[in-house]
Amino acid sequence: MSQEPAAKKKKGHVTVREAWCKGCAICVEFCPEQVLVMERGKATVAYPDRCTACNLCELRCPDFCITVSVKGE
Amino acid sequence: MSQEPAAKKKKGHVTVREAWCKGCAICVEFCPEQVLVMERGKATVAYPDRCTACNLCELRCPDFCITVSVKGE
Amino acid sequence: MFNYDQYLRLDKFPLIWCSGCGDGIVLKSLLRAVHKLGLQKDQICMVSGIGCSSRLPGYVDFNTLHTTHGRALTFATGIKMARPELTVLVITGDGDATAIGGNHYIHAARRNIDLTVLLFNNHIYGMTGGQVSPTTAKGKKASTAPYGSFENTFNISGLAQAAGASFVARSGVYNPVQLENYIVKAIQKKGFSLVEIMSPCPTAYGRRNREGTPVDMIAWQKENSVPVAKAGQLTPEELEGKLITGILVDIERSECRAEYQKLIDRLAQS
Amino acid sequence: MFNYDQYLRLDKFPLIWCSGCGDGIVLKSLLRAVHKLGLQKDQICMVSGIGCSSRLPGYVDFNTLHTTHGRALTFATGIKMARPELTVLVITGDGDATAIGGNHYIHAARRNIDLTVLLFNNHIYGMTGGQVSPTTAKGKKASTAPYGSFENTFNISGLAQAAGASFVARSGVYNPVQLENYIVKAIQKKGFSLVEIMSPCPTAYGRRNREGTPVDMIAWQKENSVPVAKAGQLTPEELEGKLITGILVDIERSECRAEYQKLIDRLAQS
Amino acid sequence: MSFRYEIRLSGEGGQGLVLAGKILAEAAAIYDNLNATQSQSYGPEARGGASRSEVILSDEDIDYPKAVHIDLLLALTQESCDRYAADLKSNGILLVDQDAVLTTPEGSFKVYRVPIIQMARDRVGRALVANIVALGLIAGIAKIVSEKALRQAIEARVPKGTEELNLKAFAVGLEHAKTLV
Amino acid sequence: MSFRYEIRLSGEGGQGLVLAGKILAEAAAIYDNLNATQSQSYGPEARGGASRSEVILSDEDIDYPKAVHIDLLLALTQESCDRYAADLKSNGILLVDQDAVLTTPEGSFKVYRVPIIQMARDRVGRALVANIVALGLIAGIAKIVSEKALRQAIEARVPKGTEELNLKAFAVGLEHAKTLV
Amino acid sequence: MSNASQQRVRVLTGNEACAEGALAAGMRFYAGYPITPSSEIAEVLAEQLPRYGGVFIQMEDEIASMGAIIGASLAGSKAMTATSGPGFSLMQENIGYAAMAEVPCVIVNVMRGGPSTGLPTLPSQGDIMQARWGTHGDHPIIALTPFSVAETFSLTVRAFNLAEQYRTPVILLLDEILGHVNEKVELPKDGEIALVNRTLPHDPPERYLPYRHTESGVPPMVSFGQGYRYHVTGLAHDESGFPTNRASEIEKLLDRLHRKIEQNRDHIVEVEAYEMEDAEIGLISFGSSARASRHAVRLAREAGKKAGLLRIKTLWPFPDQEIQAYGDRVKKWIVAEMNRGQLAHEVEWALCGRAPIHRVTVYNGDPISPLTILNRINQLD
Amino acid sequence: MSNASQQRVRVLTGNEACAEGALAAGMRFYAGYPITPSSEIAEVLAEQLPRYGGVFIQMEDEIASMGAIIGASLAGSKAMTATSGPGFSLMQENIGYAAMAEVPCVIVNVMRGGPSTGLPTLPSQGDIMQARWGTHGDHPIIALTPFSVAETFSLTVRAFNLAEQYRTPVILLLDEILGHVNEKVELPKDGEIALVNRTLPHDPPERYLPYRHTESGVPPMVSFGQGYRYHVTGLAHDESGFPTNRASEIEKLLDRLHRKIEQNRDHIVEVEAYEMEDAEIGLISFGSSARASRHAVRLAREAGKKAGLLRIKTLWPFPDQEIQAYGDRVKKWIVAEMNRGQLAHEVEWALCGRAPIHRVTVYNGDPISPLTILNRINQLD
Numbered sequence A, B: 001m002s003q004e005p006a007a008k009k010k011k012g013h014v015t016v017r018e019a020w021c022k023g024c025a026i027c028v029e030f031c032p033e034q035v036l037v038m039e040r041g042k043a044t045v046a047y048p049d050r051c052t053a054c055n056l057c058e059l060r061c062p063d064f065c066i067t068v069s070v071k072g073e
Numbered sequence C, D: 001m002f003n004y005d006q007y008l009r010l011d012k013f014p015l016i017w018c019s020g021c022g023d024g025i026v027l028k029s030l031l032r033a034v035h036k037l038g039l040q041k042d043q044i045c046m047v048s049g050i051g052c053s054s055r056l057p058g059y060v061d062f063n064t065l066h067t068t069h070g071r072a073l074t075f076a077t078g079i080k081m082a083r084p085e086l087t088v089l090v091i092t093g094d095g096d097a098t099a100i101g102g103n104h105y106i107h108a109a110r111r112n113i114d115l116t117v118l119l120f121n122n123h124i125y126g127m128t129g130g131q132v133s134p135t136t137a138k139g140k141k142a143s144t145a146p147y148g149s150f151e152n153t154f155n156i157s158g159l160a161q162a163a164g165a166s167f168v169a170r171s172g173v174y175n176p177v178q179l180e181n182y183i184v185k186a187i188q189k190k191g192f193s194l195v196e197i198m199s200p201c202p203t204a205y206g207r208r209n210r211e212g213t214p215v216d217m218i219a220w221q222k223e224n225s226v227p228v229a230k231a232g233q234l235t236p237e238e239l240e241g242k243l244i245t246g247i248l249v250d251i252e253r254s255e256c257r258a259e260y261q262k263l264i265d266r267l268a269q270s
Numbered sequence E, F: 001m002s003f004r005y006e007i008r009l010s011g012e013g014g015q016g017l018v019l020a021g022k023i024l025a026e027a028a029a030i031y032d033n034l035n036a037t038q039s040q041s042y043g044p045e046a047r048g049g050a051s052r053s054e055v056i057l058s059d060e061d062i063d064y065p066k067a068v069h070i071d072l073l074l075a076l077t078q079e080s081c082d083r084y085a086a087d088l089k090s091n092g093i094l095l096v097d098q099d100a101v102l103t104t105p106e107g108s109f110k111v112y113r114v115p116i117i118q119m120a121r122d123r124v125g126r127a128l129v130a131n132i133v134a135l136g137l138i139a140g141i142a143k144i145v146s147e148k149a150l151r152q153a154i155e156a157r158v159p160k161g162t163e164e165l166n167l168k169a170f171a172v173g174l175e176h177a178k179t180l181v
Numbered sequence G, H: 001m002s003n004a005s006q007q008r009v010r011v012l013t014g015n016e017a018c019a020e021g022a023l024a025a026g027m028r029f030y031a032g033y034p035i036t037p038s039s040e041i042a043e044v045l046a047e048q049l050p051r052y053g054g055v056f057i058q059m060e061d062e063i064a065s066m067g068a069i070i071g072a073s074l075a076g077s078k079a080m081t082a083t084s085g086p087g088f089s090l091m092q093e094n095i096g097y098a099a100m101a102e103v104p105c106v107i108v109n110v111m112r113g114g115p116s117t118g119l120p121t122l123p124s125q126g127d128i129m130q131a132r133w134g135t136h137g138d139h140p141i142i143a144l145t146p147f148s149v150a151e152t153f154s155l156t157v158r159a160f161n162l163a164e165q166y167r168t169p170v171i172l173l174l175d176e177i178l179g180h181v182n183e184k185v186e187l188p189k190d191g192e193i194a195l196v197n198r199t200l201p202h203d204p205p206e207r208y209l210p211y212r213h214t215e216s217g218v219p220p221m222v223s224f225g226q227g228y229r230y231h232v233t234g235l236a237h238d239e240s241g242f243p244t245n246r247a248s249e250i251e252k253l254l255d256r257l258h259r260k261i262e263q264n265r266d267h268i269v270e271v272e273a274y275e276m277e278d279a280e281i282g283l284i285s286f287g288s289s290a291r292a293s294r295h296a297v298r299l300a301r302e303a304g305k306k307a308g309l310l311r312i313k314t315l316w317p318f319p320d321q322e323i324q325a326y327g328d329r330v331k332k333w334i335v336a337e338m339n340r341g342q343l344a345h346e347v348e349w350a351l352c353g354r355a356p357i358h359r360v361t362v363y364n365g366d367p368i369s370p371l372t373i374l375n376r377i378n379q380l381d
Ligand SMILES: Cc1ncc(C[n+]2csc(CCOP(=O)(O)OP(=O)(O)O)c2C)c(N)n1
Pocket: C050, C051, C052, C053, C054, C068, C069, C092, C093, C094, C095, C096, C097, C120, C122, C124, C125, C126, C127, C128, C133, H033, H034, H035, H036, H062, H086, H087, H090, H117
């Protein structure tokens, strides 16, 4: 299984490359922390603080739109 | 296996259609009673009396040359 | 004495095959099987590709179709889909069926379409003079494998099984009665049935590989056949180089044309 | 954060694939696998056929070859035989590899030639608008199966195994990390390696079969995947409609180009 | 004198413009006894998502089925408006969705800005039927195909069970058109 | 004046006539510096068993590689003799195996009857080398290719290890020929 | 669809009209492999054929599709397949088989831009020489080229009629424009369509020669399973259908194969003359290019130029005589086509220098526009 | 073989000479599928290639063979396949790919009687139009036709040179006679053979355009794995090799594909004139038919007739100019070929009615005999 255990709750920084986003909502639905929402057909970071850098959104975005970095790294 | 047991020793009558015989010797070699021999490149019935009508020669002649009938039938 | 002549085109004889070629032996088993089943000649359609074995249909008094190399199963599929009432027999070689025709082979098996395939495996391209085939064992020589073949081979029967065939049997010309029985069963089976038949080619294979006379090649089958039941008890090493014979697959699986008929019937009702 | 850009032809973005198409997810797993293995871009040759999935090579900064429909494996075989030092990856779809390309598929597996095949199985012909494929389940709809498909399907992985592949794994886009790991193993394997990847097509398959959103289709994989180890403990009925994932085959078998090299070396000595 | 009337329906994939074009053509050809052709452009191989649908109407044989001098252009997106307006005749008609298309090109053609998608959503209840609302507008503005024929064509062509919804959409567009001309 | 000499070697498959033809051609072309072609007929697809092998010799380019007017015909079977003798020139040579060919056609050509196969069996020890015995006969009768060239060609072409046997067969044929002419 | 499909006046694409025409012609067996821009033909038939009790099967590739329709035809069904360039290339071997074994069948090629994968969604007319010469060996072929959706329907029916009448594969060449354009069609009622079926033999089975060298060149044909039990092969064969290597038999076979088409060419060949009575500038064109050409003729006539169009409906056998008939009157010719001059080459051959021939060739994926042709006409003055 | 194979004067069949020529040309990759009468080419190479460190592989069919040689060529090997009619038909799709993607390779077709399975062991020249038009779409091709075993060697070398120089598939057309006849050949020494290799780019990878519209029409070519990492596709593409649907780009591509052959035609096209200086009766022929023709010319000259032969070595691009050059002097032409007049059709087109053209066509499996041609010459008086 792909989920890496979120061992010690990391803080993440997630961004969306809007130009390439096709609005499939995969990132939104598979984010365990509901960080992302759909807005006018594009994924948007709605609750950045919740992000744990688990990377699940990034791994599954088919369009290379999402980058996740661990805060402080 | 194809050999039918030669239950009560039947008597057979075997003939070779020479015109089609290509001389492969298959009939000769697989006849358990050595009824047939090769002669000038063709199979020939050399010892007709030994034939038990087991049909093994007929079954394996690739060129439809051989007929076997049970004597008296 | 079985009367072959009733099924033959005698004016085409003698057969074109070489002296000692196994193909004629298979032809005879086939005719006895057809007779046993009481099939009408008119109701049989025999389709072949290109190769020595594929010349067989020319000799039998059925509806006969000699197609292009590797494509017999596609023509046969058209016939069966169009006229399911015909008994469709396919004659093919190891090269015809599994080299150039490999795709049609696996798809006909997948569809489990009601065809009976007699695959003459002589481990060589006979007709074209002895080139390497997907069943030429590693190390064996062929005109295009002068140093011995360096390629792995197909397990033809296993491939048909994996693709979806519902009946698969393997036999050889040493055993013409067994062969006849398997052909009977294969035709009876509603679905894609394969009989893989070891039919020696003394000319293009035997000579180059020093396999001896036609008799030697047939005798080899006698010595090396292992019935499938017994094969289960042997180790892979013991089975190395052996010929596993018997009925390898016999399962029930939905048949292509019958499924299509269901669709027609369903639409006719609605 | 993994840097995909180093492997991409960014000027070709955005990808042509539909919104929610699984193929982009696979592409990412692939790039991570390539990176993990430390492969040089110059040493990778990526070959595809025709289809949505087969457009993938256009986006990666390798030596890329977009061939004819169904024939990727033949071009790849030429490359590998000519330049065994190149890592040759083949990108193909269910139609490309197992419909029109089925023969090359089984022959490449038979030869066990050292190619790594990523087979994008979306159970449909995506590129041409949703026609039935050899993997479209019975009863499922397609533009050429408006009443639901009436044909049996291939077990793609099983077919590769029967033909002679030395590594076969199955995974899906729900599990991009597993996918990445299998791709790593497949590339490492010296021989014919197949990764069968369930990559949903929401447009041409999902819509017609009411499979919901792309998210629904990916979630389906989550619900229905059964690891191969566990599958062994379930009955066929329990496995009906499930997706068996895992490494299905991992054996040692002689590899085609290596065998040929032995011949060259042998002749050079004599 | 014969006439030839060229209509281009443009927007993005999924907006039902191919269907709308087909309905227009059927209305004209089957019910109004005109000649009509409809065609669309495809993306890289036919993976759906045609963004352009063209209808040519004439009272004689239509030799050339591609639009050359457009009489009426419908644009449901800014991109399609920008891309296709150039082919509009000088005295042609440009009908745009007023929310999606913010700027229209300069030209001597007549521009109608209508909140088409919003009308579909708010007054018919489904944004999806914007294509049929647009047909209503075209019927009312261009008057090249009869209202009756369009209604018949809509009924015959839309998915079973959605006839009423679509006829309502048509009525909404048509009605609005009457306020414009 | 240029010359063209046509030889047809005929019999049944397995008698080595293709090899014999090739040796003849090589002897002429490589060692005697003539031009030569050799060709054979095939059965239904190339399953071996060519029953006819033709060699054309000339001191200039050979334009047409098929035999038309045969100068020398070798026939090792009755069937081949019957079939091919018709193409023989009126002053040509017919060389037959006297045991296999019982009747030869009428004609103004010269007929040589030699127990070729028997000579191979009895005097060389292998019926298989009848083809080379025949080459010896041809060398001695027709004198169109030099003995030396033929010996060289035989050595170069026959399977390794059989050179001596074949040279002996050649000598047997050649010797016998000298008793004929 | 159901509602509209009852009507006789309909708006259909060329692909749809082709499928409807085939059904009307009695086609009951379709085997194919999807390819843009032909796939809709298969899609309509997948829906319709089972309703007619006919067979639709999607095969594993185009080679198999061609094999299946030959098999089905021999088994007695009118059979067809449809494809585009790449698939058409793959079918060539079996098309040659159908020609040699004289099996009636129809192959539709909806042409797209080539060579190779080329331009899958854009039109071309680049496969017309391939239709003639694509398979190995010398063989005759019939190829038809409709120019409208309505004519696609009628020429599809005709394709089947010719296939049956002459025991031959018939190729129907459409192009992407025609395949995909929706257009008004008035479908004939069922009874209004003249259908031709293969000629049955008068001979009883024992005297039946499936490849008899008849006067018409066409041997009667009986389907498998009807008690005649004959042999069919792609090898050169004698009248009985069995392989032969005899030069005289081979020559008779190949002569008859050609003769049956050539001596019936007047029945097979169709062209349509448009404003040709007094034309001094003659256009020659076919398929969707002929539409642009006809439009150009109209425009030219409006401008007072004596232009006309000879539109080719039967491309093979080539309408050389029909073109030559105008050879002395027409002063200048223009051949308009979506390729690099394949038809023009044949026209040049047919006219043999009798008048200058100018080319309008478009091969960049755009359709030919009437104005392009008009410009060419204007340049000629 | 070993002994004889050291010698420079040898007796070889055309098939053997073809294999030897390929090795001499630097061919190091052969993929093929057996077929009569071409199989000996594969058989020689199966034995020889591993000795050269090259690759011989028998593929599962002809489609795969063609795919494999394209792959090998892109990977840097000079590559070839050999087949006969049925296999040639199956290769057509991938031959078109090689033309479109500009991949050098050589395809040998040893022609046998067609159509279909036809006459596997008998000669024909029936695939010459297929060599030009067998694949879909408009594309250029080079096809060479040797007439002797010696020339089979040299034209095989030339085929590779042209393939490399012009980045194109080159077709070598032999026939069964040539393939199987044993004939004297004097093989050149290794150093005596001029070899051409594909032009490498001067540009560094980041500026490399694999489909650049160069002046010569031929873009430089670098093999996979050499640090250039470009994209190859059979779709219409721009100079960078990536797919495009833009009409202007498509047109430039197709124009260049043709231009690179057409503007270099004088280098590519070769004919041989024999006794043509004062000829009034001109024969045109190629391959083994040209041997019979040359013989007929000799016989005719002996009888005092002014006959000559124009022998075609490069069939495509067609030597129209070379033929036209004699147009005013030669009074009558005879085209001799083993098919039903394929070459004659092209000659008619080229000569455009300038002189009558007579045909000698033999298509029954027999070779054309010199006397048949001589008779035709005599009839002309
Ligand atoms: C397209 C095509 N390729 C190649 C051939 C040549 N060919 C004829 S038969 C044959 C192989 C025959 O081998 P197999 O199928 O094993 O039959 P066998 O002769 O051994 O019975 C080949 C390669 C052909 N006829 N057509």
